[in-house]
Amino acid sequence: xxxxxxxxxxxxxxxxxxxxxxxxxxxxxxxxxxxxxxxxxxxxxxxxxxxxxxxxxxxxxxxxxxxxxxxxxxxxxxxxxxxxxxxxxxxxxxxxxxxxxxxxxxxxxxxxxxxxxxxxxxxxxxxxxxxxxxxxxxxxxxxxxxxxxxxxxxxxxxxxxxxxxxxxxxxxxxxxxxxxxxxxxxxxxxxxxxxxxxxxxxxxxxxxxxxxxxxxxxxxxxxxxxxxxxxxxxxxxxxxxxxxxxxxxxxxxxxxxxxxxxxxxxxxxxxxxxxxxxxxxxxxxxxxxxxxx
Amino acid sequence: xxxxxxxxxxxxxxxxxxxxxxxxxxxxxxxxxxxxxxxxxxxxxxxxxxxxxxxxxxxxxxxxxxxxxxxxxxxxxxxxxxxxxxxxxxxxxxxxxxxxxxxxxxxxxxxxxxxxxxxxxxxxxxxxxxxxxxxxxxxxxxxxxxxxxxxxxxxxxxxxxxxxxxxxxxxxxxxxxxxxxxxxxxxxxxxxxxxxxxxxxxxxxxxxxxxxxxxxxxxxxxxxxxxxxxxxxxxxxxxxxxxxxxxxxxxxxxxxxxxxxxxxxxxxxxxxxxxxxxxxxxxxxxxxxxxxxxxxxxxxxxxxxxxxxxxxxxxxxxxxxxxxxxxxxxxxxxxxxxxxxxxxxxxxxxxxxxxxxxxxxxxxxxxxx
Amino acid sequence: xxxxxxxxxxxxxxxxxxxxxxxxxxxxxxxxxxxxxxxxxxxxxxxxxxxxxxxxxxxxxxxxxxxxxxxxxxxxxxxxxxxxxxxxxxxxxxxxxxxxxxxxxxxxxxxxxxxxxxxxxxxxxxxxxxxxxxxxxxxxxxxxxxxxxxxxxxxxxxxxxxxxxxxxxxxxxxx
Ligand SMILES: Cc1ncc(C[n+]2csc(CCOP(=O)(O)OP(=O)(O)O)c2C)c(N)n1
Ligand code: SF4
Ligand SMILES: [Mg+2]
Numbered sequence: 001x002x003x004x005x006x007x008x009x010x011x012x013x014x015x016x017x018x019x020x021x022x023x024x025x026x027x028x029x030x031x032x033x034x035x036x037x038x039x040x041x042x043x044x045x046x047x048x049x050x051x052x053x054x055x056x057x058x059x060x061x062x063x064x065x066x067x068x069x070x071x072x073x074x075x076x077x078x079x080x081x082x083x084x085x086x087x088x089x090x091x092x093x094x095x096x097x098x099x100x101x102x103x104x105x106x107x108x109x110x111x112x113x114x115x116x117x118x119x120x121x122x123x124x125x126x127x128x129x130x131x132x133x134x135x136x137x138x139x140x141x142x143x144x145x146x147x148x149x150x151x152x153x154x155x156x157x158x159x160x161x162x163x164x165x166x167x168x169x170x171x172x173x174x175x176x177x178x179x180x181x182x183x184x185x186x187x188x189x190x191x192x193x194x195x196x197x198x199x200x201x202x203x204x205x206x207x208x209x210x211x212x213x214x215x216x217x218x219x220x221x222x223x224x225x226x227x228x229x230x231x232x233x234x235x236x237x238x239x240x241x242x243x244x245x246x247x248x249x250x251x252x253x254x255x256x257x258x259x260x261x262x263x264x265x266x267x268x269x270x271x272x273x274x275x276x277x278x279x280x281x282x283x284x285x286x287x288x289x290x291x292x293x
Numbered sequence: 294x295x296x297x298x299x300x301x302x303x304x305x306x307x308x309x310x311x312x313x314x315x316x317x318x319x320x321x322x323x324x325x326x327x328x329x330x331x332x333x334x335x336x337x338x339x340x341x342x343x344x345x346x347x348x349x350x351x352x353x354x355x356x357x358x359x360x361x362x363x364x365x366x367x368x369x370x371x372x373x374x375x376x377x378x379x380x381x382x383x384x385x386x387x388x389x390x391x392x393x394x395x396x397x398x399x400x401x402x403x404x405x406x407x408x409x410x411x412x413x414x415x416x417x418x419x420x421x422x423x424x425x426x427x428x429x430x431x432x433x434x435x436x437x438x439x440x441x442x443x444x445x446x447x448x449x450x451x452x453x454x455x456x457x458x459x460x461x462x463x464x465x466x467x468x469x470x471x472x473x474x475x476x477x478x479x480x481x482x483x484x485x486x487x488x489x490x491x492x493x494x495x496x497x498x499x500x501x502x503x504x505x506x507x508x509x510x511x512x513x514x515x516x517x518x519x520x521x522x523x524x525x526x527x528x529x530x531x532x533x534x535x536x537x538x539x540x541x542x543x544x545x546x547x548x549x550x551x552x553x554x555x556x557x558x559x560x561x562x563x564x565x566x567x568x569x570x571x572x573x574x575x576x577x578x579x580x581x582x583x584x585x586x587x588x589x590x591x592x593x594x595x596x597x598x599x600x601x602x603x604x605x606x607x608x609x610x611x612x613x614x615x616x617x618x619x620x621x622x623x624x625x626x627x628x629x630x631x632x633x634x635x636x637x638x639x640x641x642x643x644x645x646x647x648x649x650x651x652x653x654x655x656x657x658x659x660x661x662x
Numbered sequence: 663x664x665x666x667x668x669x670x671x672x673x674x675x676x677x678x679x680x681x682x683x684x685x686x687x688x689x690x691x692x693x694x695x696x697x698x699x700x701x702x703x704x705x706x707x708x709x710x711x712x713x714x715x716x717x718x719x720x721x722x723x724x725x726x727x728x729x730x731x732x733x734x735x736x737x738x739x740x741x742x743x744x745x746x747x748x749x750x751x752x753x754x755x756x757x758x759x760x761x762x763x764x765x766x767x768x769x770x771x772x773x774x775x776x777x778x779x780x781x782x783x784x785x786x787x788x789x790x791x792x793x794x795x796x797x798x799x800x801x802x803x804x805x806x807x808x809x810x811x812x813x814x815x816x817x818x819x820x821x822x823x824x825x826x827x828x829x830x831x832x833x834x835x836x837x
Contacts, residue, residue, distance in 0.1 A: 015707065043374070047406055064404060066374060068349060101348035102319075102378075133320040133329065134346055146320065146332040146346055208787075261787070297685045297696075462723050467681050467696040469688055561721040639724040 004182050005031050011057040016049040019204040019211025021218060022122045023049055025175045026093060029120060030060060032185035037089040038063060038077065042070035042103060044095035045128040068102040070094045071110035074117045082116065089118065089189055096123040096137035100158045111165040111194045118188045118195045121158065124203035132206045140277075141270035142262045144206075150266055154277065162196050163232070169195040171231035176202075176218025177242050184231055191233070200227045208261020217259060223251040225278045228285055237288045247282060298470040300463040301326035303431045304370065304396045304456070307438035309340050310475050311394075314365035317345035317356035322408045323460040324372040324398040350375040354382035354393075361391040362496065364487030366442065369393070372460060373400035376414045380421070386453045387422025387512060389497065392445030392482065393453040395423075396438060399557065399603075400460035401634035409635020410459040412556060412604035415585070416612040422512045424454045424519055425585040427556045429542070431468040434458050436536055437583075440526045442479045447522045450515050451484070457585075459557045461635065473534045519587050540589030542581040545571070549578030551647055552593060555601035556582045556613060559632055563601070565640035570647055577647055588616050598626040599650050601643070605630055610655060627651055631658035663716040664805065665726045669745050670735040672709050675793030679735070680711035682797050682814045687715040689810035695720050708739050715805070731805065734758060735775070735792045756799060758792060771835065773799050778830045784823045794824035798831030808832060 009030035016023040022045060030037065039062045041047055047064055050056050065073045070092045078090045099107060099121040107119065126144050127133040134144040136156035143150050162170055169191040173181040181199070188195035200221055202214040209217055221227035222242050229240035239247070253275050257263040298306065305327050308316070316335075318328045334340035343360075347353045350371050357367040371379065376397050386393050401411035415425055424444065428434045434456065441454040458464055488496070500508065520540070531537040544564045546552060553563040560581025570577040578596075582589065602611025609615060614628040627650040632638045636659060646656070666683070670676025680696035687694035698711045712726045728748045734740060734757045746755065749768055757763050760774040779790035794815050801811040811832075815824050 043406070053405055064406065066378075066403070068378065104348075127320055130320045130322050130325050131329075133325065136348060145325070145329040147336075148333050149336045210788075295688075297681060297688055297694075459723075461699075462697075465698055466723070467684050468720075469693070558723045562723050564721050637724055639727075640722060 004028065004178060007031060009035065009059045011059070013051065013055075014049040014057040015051055016045065017203075017205055017211065019214040020045070020049070021175045021214045022046065022124060022128075022201040022203065025122050025181065025199050025201055028175060028178050028182050029091065029093070029185050032182050033060075033089050033091060033189060035060060036087065037091060040065060040070050040074045040077065040090065040092045042092075042094050042098040043067035043129060044098050045124070046093055046095070048129060067098055069106055070098060070103055071106040071115070071119060074119070075110045075113060075115045078115050078117045090116070092117065092119045094119070094121055095128065096121060096125060096158075097127045097135040100136040100156050104161070107162075108165065111162065111167050111196070114193050116193055118185070118197065120197045120199060122199045122201040124201045124206055125155070126203070126206050128203055128206055140273055141266035143264070144262070150270065154273065159198055162198075165194075166235070167194045167196060168192065168234055169232070171197045172199070172227065172229055173197055174200040174218045174222065174227055174229070176215045176222065177229065180229055180240055180242060187231070187233070206262070208264075209259060213259065217256070220251065220256040220259065222246050224253050224256040225250045225282055226253065226256050226274070228282060230285060237285065239285060239289055247286075253278065294472050296470050296472070297467050298431055299326060299465050299467050300431050300434045300458045301398070301465070302330055303435035303470050304438050304458070305330035305334070306470070306472055307435045308368050309334050310472070311366065311368070311439060311442045311479055312340075313342050313368040313394075315343045315345065315357065315360035315367040316369065317347050317353045317360070317367070318369045319347055319350045319353045319371065319375060321350075321372045321375040323400060323464045324370050324375070324396070326464070327370040327396060327398075350378040351382060354379040354386060357393045358382060358386055358389060358391055361386075361393050361484070362389065362488050364482065364484040366446070366482050367393050368395070370396040370398070372398040373402055373408075373414045377402065377417060380418065383418055383421040383423060383453075388508070390451040390486065390512075390515075391453060392442075392451055392484070394438070394441045394445055394456070395453065396456050396458065398460045398464045399457050407634040408460065410462050410557075410603070411633050411635070412457070412612070415455065415457045416604040416606075418455070419586060419612070422452060422516070423586065424450075424452055424516075424523070425457060426454065427457045427583055427585055429463070429558050429561050429581060431463070431466065431470050432536070433538070434463065435470055435472065436530060436534070436538065439473075439475060439478065440523075440530055440538075443526045444519070444523050446479070446482045448483065448485060449518045450522050452512070452515050452519070457557065462558045476533070478529065478533060516587050520584075520589070523584060523587075538583065540582075540584045541591065542583055544579040544581075546578035546580055546592075548576060549596060550576045551578070551597040551599060551650070553577060553579045553599050553601065553643060553647060554582065554593075554613065554617065555579070556585065556603065559601050559603065559638060559643070562638065562640050563643050566643035566647065569640065570644050575647065582613065585616075588620065591617070591621070593617075593621060593624055597650060597652060598624055599647050600626055600628050601632070601638075601646070602628060602630050603632045605633070614655075625652040627653075628655040629658060630655065663714055663720070664731070665729045666713040666715075666731045666733060666805070667726055667729040668711040668713070668733045668735065669739050669743060670709050670711070670792075671739065672707050674735055674789070675791060676709050676711045676735055678818075679733070679793035679796050680713050682793060682818060683713045683800060683806065685817060686797065686801075686806040686810040686814035687713075689813050690807050692717055693719050697723075699725065708743050729753060731756065731803075733796060733800075735796065737763070754803070756796075756803070758796070771799075771803070771837065773831060773835045775799070775831060778827050778834065782823045782826045782830065784827050791824070791827070794819065795827040795831040798828030799835045801828070802832045802835040803837065
């Protein structure tokens with residue numbers, strides 16, 4: 001396994017909150033991608049953490065674009081680089097809201113057209129930029145500023161929506177397992193055509209956890225099966241090793257929920273639904289891996 | 294009841310009092326507090342509305358359209374890029390003659406991202422057929438939001454109404470607020486063309502060149518009726534609740550030689566400039582435009598005008614300036630482009646614009662030497 | 663017009679302190695406005711809030727340029743922000759600090775608001791609450807009345823520890 005390089009493309013002067021795993025993710029993504037890379041960023045926390053004009057905390061070009069528009073912008077950029085014979089990586093770095101809610105139409109179009117790019121959705125399970133309103137990715141039972149009593153709808157199944165586009169490479173990751181994340185970004189960029197990586201990014205203010213807990217919470221997500229790490233190359237699914245070992249003996253879901261303030265007071269029925277969703281997801285993935293679907 | 298509230302909270306309180314059946318909204322800075330407050334009212338059972346947490350502003354406006362055509366009251370709030378993302382459906386709402394009320398928290402447009410006050414978002418919707426009102430205090434935001442429902446739903450109007458308040462400057466400032474018991478100030482909504490399975494009809498069917506213009510003319514007729522209806526809503530409001538509003542807010546205009554014409558919070562700041570200018574012997578007055586569409590009749594003859602524009606039509610000029618000029622061609626006017634993207638404009642700056650006015654010219658504050 | 667600028671960090675309650683102050687002034691039958699200035703920063707970044715109090719209605723929206731009083735809820739901000747910027751000649755600075763602070767050319771008052779909050783266990787998710795105790799100190803300085811400070815706090819918070827902390831700050835501040 002390759003070592004993660006020391007080069008930094010994201011300076012330490014970002015204005016992200018302490019313990020932000022989304023900016024941590026970005027560090028690994030850029031290390032894997034290297035300097036011949038353009039980031040396309042729709043409105044999200046990442047638009048803010050670049051700093052304020054005339055400064056920027058990135059040492060690769062970042063193209064900021066309207067909230068709903070990232071994948072379409074990347075389509076144009078990718079075709080243009082291709083027309084010039086350039087191999088520049090085009091990476092969309094978008095939040096869950098910009099992916100699953102307002103941006104899903106543009107994403108679907110770009111995947112269907114076979115755009116040669118990598119789309120990364122960092123999922124902090126709410127609208128962080130605007131102060132933590134619910135998104136389609138907010139899990140059931142979580143409190144946000146627009147679901148003060150806890151969300152009553154389930155988390156949208158983004159990965160299966162993306163999977164329905166039959167793209168060459170798709171994966172999940174979380175920066176709590178940096179090597180896994182790094183390898184997946186490398187593979188995605190080496191695969192021609194559209195790639196998609198969905199990254200769980202614990203967010204201290206949004207999840208109401210201490211800022212030094214975000215990596216621990218990311219690990220708990222994997223250990224409890226709330227977040228399963230896998231990759232699918234040309235239709236072949238492989239569950240990644242951290243999740244493989246987690247599945248042998250899953251940690252109780254409550255361990256993941258109880259450390260997060262956003263789940264305070266969650267009803268038993270919501271916990272049950274979350275548990276059932278986890279079991280269903282794992283069973284489906286295991287079946288697919290075994291070639292039984 | 295007297296309390297202290299932000300502009301956003303005042304809007305939410307007015308919406309609660311107006312009792313819409315459906316609220317569909319999407320968060321965006323600096324409007325989020327309106328959405329969050331309404332979500333909280335609904336969760337706490339203080340508001341008996343269906344709150345739809347849509348996935349975009351296009352859907353927010355469209356959900357309001359879907360609700361409104363069944364004959365119920367609906368509300369949304371947005372700002373900046375959110376308003377622009379609604380643009381198609383804004384034309385739709387007005388064209389379908391639906392009395393939807395929306396609060397728009399005025400904010401600049403990207404790129405680069407800027408979350409601060411500017412009027413370009415609303416100005417870009419100038420020709421959609423929405424009635425557009427601009428407010429300048431927390432109390433006025435509350436009062437005007439209440440009036441908006443009454444105006445929109447008037448059967449002689451049936452046009453959507455947008456209440457505009459300056460981002461952060463007004464949306465986030467805390468001022469005193471007196472809420473009222475609205476009683477029957479807003480009569481029950483009656484939509485003559487509501488969807489009714491007992492009386493089936495096609496809505497928005499293909500309309501040929503021989504008919505289309507007739508529907509556009511109907512919109513304009515309603516717009517032409519609207520000054521009387523808005524004035525009536527304002528008078529009735531004054532009678533019931535004691536606060537007076539009009540198409541413009543005049544401050545020491547009667548004997549003025551020079552009028553500062555502006556919109557939103559700049560209009561209040563301008564009043565301080567007027568006081569200071571008068572101490573120097575300059576007879577200034579402030580004319581704050583409250584109705585942008587329909588555009589009001591103005592009494593501006595024989596006076597110098599210093600127009601403060603917080604939005605610009607590239608290749609032409611300030612948007613407010615444009616509206617004034619095209620109505621009053623001969624008015625001599627100094628057009629000042631100031632306050633874009635939250636640029637700080639103080640009463641001292643405004644007084645300087647007046648002292649150094651160059652009639653017939655345009656001046657970009659902070660850029661021109 | 664009396665103009666106040668409050669320096670705090672995001673999440674410390676500077677914005678709420680401004681709101682409480684406006685509410686109290688308002689209960690004193692005065693006019694008041696309170697406005698936070700939000701930059702593009704995230705949690706923990708320095709935040710400035712502005713309060714104006716006057717006997718006449720307040721029409722000014724632009725930022726306060728020469729405050730009569732500056733309140734610093736987090737003394738560490740003084741390392742990076744020039745908190746004295748624009749202060750009036752006879753202006754005062756109130757700093758949350760357990761030790762006396764010496765600043766040239768201005769009148770400085772210090773009070774240990776953090777200590778006061780901790781003493782009555784006024785702590786939310788690990789951080790002491792400063793916005794209600796500071797109101798006691800401001801009442802002591804005569805910016806608002808003691809009764810209105812208490813009423814404004816009760817209007818917003820049901821937890822009695824808030825009033826207790828404000829009372830303690832009122833008594834502890836040495837003018
Ligand atoms: C059309 C439009 N609507 C709303 C917004 C306001 N807005 C900016 S970022 C954002 C939320 C982003 O959430 P997500 O994509 O999950 O990213 P995060 O902020 O959590 O990183 C919203 C609602 C906008 N910029 N444009
Ligand atoms: S709100 Fe969450 S995702 Fe956004 S910068 Fe802060 S920690 Fe990161
Ligand atoms: Mg998010």
